[in-house]
Amino acid sequence: MDGGHAVEEHDESVGFDLPSVLAQLDGRTPAECRDAVETVQTHVAENPDACLPTVPKLRTLLEQPDVDCQADAAYCLAELAEHSPVDVAPSADELATFVAERPAHDATPALIRSLAAISSDRPDALVDHVDALDIALENDAPEARAAGATAFGRLATETDATVDPVRDRLAELAADDPDSTVKERAAGALEQFP
Known part of the structure; x- marks a missing residue:
């Protein structure tokens, strides 16, 4: 065998x-x-x-x-x-920098997905990248907005990151986003906020 x-x-x-x-x-x-x-x-x-x-x-x-x-x-x-989020987590700084500097680039939605995956095991790796994740909530790609919302939910519960400023944006997505997955993820993220 x-x-x-x-x-x-x-x-x-x-x-x-x-x-x-x-x-x-x-x-x-x-x-x-x-x-x-x-x-x-x-x-x-x-x-x-x-x-x-x-x-x-x-x-x-x-x-x-x-x-x-x-x-x-x-x-x-x-x-x-x-x-394997742990193996990609050491790249979080570079991935978040790319997202922040090139929000409209074709690579950005996949990189936001990477950041959300990293947040599942290593949310602390994203504490300094709230701005990049905030950009994710504005992305044209629904999967990027959904991934950004997921990451914010994890940051809210598992880190000391200052995520409260995005509460209103997540509420808007939960109420008005045309994509049902984005709505669900944004609502789920809001439930994680203190």
Whole structure:
């Protein structure tokens, strides 16, 4: 039975050569980086544990304006954060900075999703990023607004973060947002406020 398990594990990671992917993420050209991100994106759902070592390199791509795969890198980070929030939590500062500085960027909704996932295990990592999460509540993407509301609910109950200023905005979302998930998450977050 152990032999079968070993083959099964190998089959899951076929096509994912971590050293090669890491080298490509350090690539000198945007095309190399894009190819590496596509490889991670292909494997992240089926084999997230194998992809976890790419988190620091994916985060670094967010700081490179000449790279055209930031939205895909952000998607991978969000998937990995949902799988293992603790492993992505050390990137919270960079992710929140990106959200705060580029609220309309295509990568922003996925990064907000990452921050919400981080808040599930490490809400303390977001205490200094209330402004970025506040921006999330204004995002055009419903999944970003819902994720921002979720994160605020966790911050309200599990940290000393000053989240009271967003109470009115969450109340507006709970009452008037056109998306039912956003309404539910905002109402749930408000229930967590002291």
